[in-house]
Amino acid sequence: MKITIKDIANEAGVSIATVSKILNKKDDNISEKTRQKVLAIIKEKNYIPNTIARSLVTKQTKTIGLVIPDITNPFFPELVRGAEDCASACGYNIFFCNTDDKIEKEEKYINMLVEKMVDGIIFTQSANNNEGFNHLSQIKKPMVLIDRDVDIPNIKGKVLVDNFNGACEGVKYLIKSGYKKIAFISGPFSTKTSLDRLEGYKKALEENNLLFDKELVLEGEYKEEWGNKAIGILIRNKILFDAIFCANDIIALSAMKSLKEAGMRIPQDVAVLGYDDIYMAKLTDPALTTIRQPNYEMGYEAVKLLVEILENEKVENTLIRLNTELVIRQST
Amino acid sequence: MKITIKDIANEAGVSIATVSKILNKKDDNISEKTRQKVLAIIKEKNYIPNTIARSLVTKQTKTIGLVIPDITNPFFPELVRGAEDCASACGYNIFFCNTDDKIEKEEKYINMLVEKMVDGIIFTQSANNNEGFNHLSQIKKPMVLIDRDVDIPNIKGKVLVDNFNGACEGVKYLIKSGYKKIAFISGPFSTKTSLDRLEGYKKALEENNLLFDKELVLEGEYKEEWGNKAIGILIRNKILFDAIFCANDIIALSAMKSLKEAGMRIPQDVAVLGYDDIYMAKLTDPALTTIRQPNYEMGYEAVKLLVEILENEKVENTLIRLNTELVIRQST
């Protein structure tokens, strides 16, 4: 049988109110003697307070929902880890949800989260849908957006990455290393992320007086297969290039594979620059030069921000923009 | 202001009991007319029941704790994804925890989970500690163990992988392909997992009348660096080998890197066999032959089993052993 605050009170010969006060450190005017006695009994009986009951009255669950597309995508584990670490440090627990970029799933999970009375939600918007936010707009829970920038009405904060400068810096490095015909194997232009990187790419060319050639820009998906396909297109269309800048590391890896299969040497014949710096980037052959996204920090900062919003109203509508870092390895 | 069951009852001109019954589909003897009316109002008011309040009385939260070492380790995302998918399908939510193989963290999280009143816990035991289960033994929540086999008193079920046969099959394949001096770059022998694989390795040798040479077995950690180190040891000690069987894919990748740096060609000079089949295995160069662990299924089956235990007492003490699958690629 589960032991409750009442059992403790009985055992100690005090009221449950007293026990509750001690439990919540609102024990300014509780005699040290009873405090010690109660504490001792709590320990002895191995009493664990029932958070559910507490939540019912305090209206907060110390729980936050984390909604991402897919933990299986190497981009997310670090982010999730960062979020979890911060949550744990702040005394929060995390409900974890994968939406697969599907609106129905988003909707279902958001509902579940609201039912479970989470205090707030961390949300990574699906890549696809820039329309149907109706379901999201209705939610009154504080939300902070992460990684992908979209305009949803009731957002309380955003944690984004400076994709423009990240891409720009990376491409500049490529140029400085002597590469001139740099292909950009991009993600979908329906995302701000891809658009920003494209701008960064253009800026780098411009600053170095290189002409922007739209043949060198290929729009695709943030998926492994796209790297392979893109190289196919480039080669088939006999487009000349001496370097490729990939929208993420998975694409870069699969592109590297295709490049090798086509008999090109990396980085002698063509340089490869990735984006993200996933775990595997350092283990590839050659090790991948890439623009590191601070994924762990992103997750961490997002819940930090959310907790701040939750615990002291003021900080609403904050935008945190994190910087990338160029990690130079052997593929360039 | 949050809208409650009372508001619905008022609006509909019925009692809260009636609304509750309809909500819980215990509406056998509620007239279709009131049912419709109430349902309509629920919809109109966009009423979302408060699960917290419900849990307080029903004593179940429809919530499961998932405790793993580290989501950042490529082994876990698929497992977590499987767990989450099944949970979601069964109407459960998942609290997600990373312990970093640290006992204190395990303890802290388990406590948090109990406080949050999870219905059950899915647990991957830390690699290191075969001692201090005191904290775990005290927990009365149903627990199912996953991946790593240890004997903890109050476990209600286990989902494991058949490491013996997995390793055996893999090594046999290596032998059949003509490799004779197969090094085993193992994980720590403090884990049953590693021990089982070692036995499988031995069995395969034996069945093919090859002598077991303990110089070819190196015990280390399930960490990337170990692959690199192990190759170093092998080479430094001038131990001859024409194939390596690695305890997991990360080790295999880092070993492949070292091998190449030492000027050996894969698979001509030395074959590399991994274990796990992580996402990246197919993207390496050459693509890695590996023994696929059914990680997704493992996670999925674990929560399925837990839910069964939770919802109909009978199935206690079940052991589910999943099979591996040899995935042949270009590294052998």
Add this chain to the structure above:
DNA sequence: ATGAAAGCGCTAACAA
């Protein structure tokens, strides 16, 4: 310094 009591939103036995 301590306790009585109301109430959080809901379910479930029992009454009507």
Add this chain to the structure above:
DNA sequence: TTGTTAGCGCTTTCAT
């Protein structure tokens, strides 16, 4: 067929 009521375990106000 529907409603009344007693909790679930806790916090918090207000007395004492």
